[in-house]
Amino acid sequence: MRKHNKKIGLPPGSVVFTGNKKVDNVHTHYLAFNETYCNDQIIESHSKTILKKPSIEKNDWYDIRGMHDTDLISQVGQIFEIHPLIQEAIVDIHQRPKFEEYENGIFITLASISFNSTLLEIKKEHVAIYFNTGFMLTVQETDSDLFAYVRKRINTGKGKIRLRGADYLAYALIDSIVDNYYIVLDEIEEVIEDLEKRIIETQQVQDKNKIHQLKKELMSMRKSVSPLREAISKFSKTENAFIEHSSQLYVRDLYEHTIQVMDTVDATREILNGLQDLFISEMSLKMNQVMQLLTLISVIFIPLTFLAGIYGMNFVNIPELKYENGYFVLLTVMVVIFIGMLLYFKRKKWL
Template sequence: MRIYNLLRSKEEKAVTTRTKAGAPPGTMVYTGHRQMEQVHMHLTQYHGDFLEVQTVEEDIPTPRTEEATLWYDMRGLHNLELVERLGKQYGMHPLALEDVVDVHQRPKMEVYEDGVLIVIKAFAFEPTTRDLSIEQVSIYLSESTVLTFQEDGGDLFRSVRKRLETSSGRIRSRGPDYLAYALVDNIVDKYFTVIDQIESELDKLEDTIMRSPEMSTKSQIHDLRLALLTLRKSISPLRELMNRFSDTESRQITADTQVYVADLRDHVIQITDLVETYRDVTNGLYDLYVSEISFRMNSVMQTLTIVSTIFIPLSFLVGVYGMNWDNMPELHTQYGYFVLWGVMICIILGMLAWFRSRRWI
């Protein structure tokens, strides 16, 4: 089923590519397959002690004041007309709009004359099924506005909203560039959660392999290896993104915010190192699994070999005295049966003692 889903995803991407082939730059084509019944638009506006939140469906809420910092959070990208309306209302470049609805983008940062576009991947890991879900998030920063675009209806920025509502920290007192940083930082922090969950699954797998490996263990290792490969593919470009974010000369990003972005860059480097480490751990677990299976197989073969070796002389004796020739004097011995049993028992005990002296058992 997993392979089928991967193939289906590739087929959908190929169909989208054929659809976009030959189209002029800036053509908006939604390349995802997630569609919501209603596109939700959330507007959060704040300035000092002022904070107001509006939520509408299939429309763009109107700001109450022009002095506040505006944060539009759009959930659902299949409504291209609404995405285009919101983007053009706040001066988004056509190429930025094209990247927003193309959910197969590589994480990146693009600087335009009137704004900055950040494309990043959000992850969620389900330990019971070992599935890693991916969602592309686009963040557009302009002079006084932050636009975020999500594929799903879930709220990825719940903690940021809580900080705004409780007026905790410095987020209320700073501009939209700090809000954009806080949104990216929120997604990066969730990478640590995903990696911790994968680490926990790796520890469980190691215990299982050392205790009693099963055939399903191999597929579990493969699932975790695939999840880490996907993480690595999406996290590796973040270094370049963070370098541009912290060093850009765009007027939308102040020097004060770039200090915090530099710290976020260190987090990205740490996450990248963790992913590489756990990829090595996963490869080591697979080698351990193969070694453990081979060891158990060798143990079984050793036991069978010892049993066979013991029964070879016994089978010879039984075969010789089972021929029933008339001129075999042992057949007429009064205690021959008991003597033969005694000889066979001595052979068994002697061979077991020899095997133990050679440390074969």
């Protein structure tokens, strides 16, 4: 039974985790920064030493690793006055990517994906982002740092992030996940190229299964990218006070990236359809070649069988039976017929 069935009958805003526990030691990666200041540290899961109201003088980014810790999510929600519906959506991994505006902040959900080239599986991780002026909260299912590159840019002072607010940081975080979509698609294309080479050289049943598996995984990826495109479209058009007008220019560029990802996913699925047709064509060609060879063998042996059948009959009055060299003459005739038919087939390019 799926865990989201536990929510049946519960009131709206109930914080119930619907996934599987993927982190043993829940912790929060805290990063505070402005143009001249940067504080990067790891804090214990339920420590209140840093969980405090954000300051307009800096940006506070709390990155929680361990979405299953609903007590921590509720605690953070109370401290930062996060709407109960947002807290509920944060821990519901079955939420589709979306963009929602609330009185105290903006909430975005999306899926980070990775590709296992051995198992040909796309793995998804539910990611929740909530921000307002000077405050950013991100929640991840696993202990992996999906935003390592963004964090590095902040620590090294590269780019515009240190000069901008939480809205630009939200853009940068989403952009890093969308950029990873391109990496996943590149990895899938490499697998497809290898499949194409193998199909042309030799056809195996497992190759057909791999094509079907990749098509299924791409469909799963499309289900994540399509609603994300809609969410980013809303992000780029909103007039919310928490989002500066200058940041929307970058968000519109991000929207174009999601369209490119969608187009690439669709194009890749079309390539797989063509690869499936190629597999069937190669199998049919191989079967036709086998049938052609068997047909030629049958045609060659039909006259030989005919001659052998005539002289194998048990009639007494067959003049050739008493001929001293009749056996050798018959063999010679059979050999001549055999060679003659081979030469004829070769001339016709049937061999």
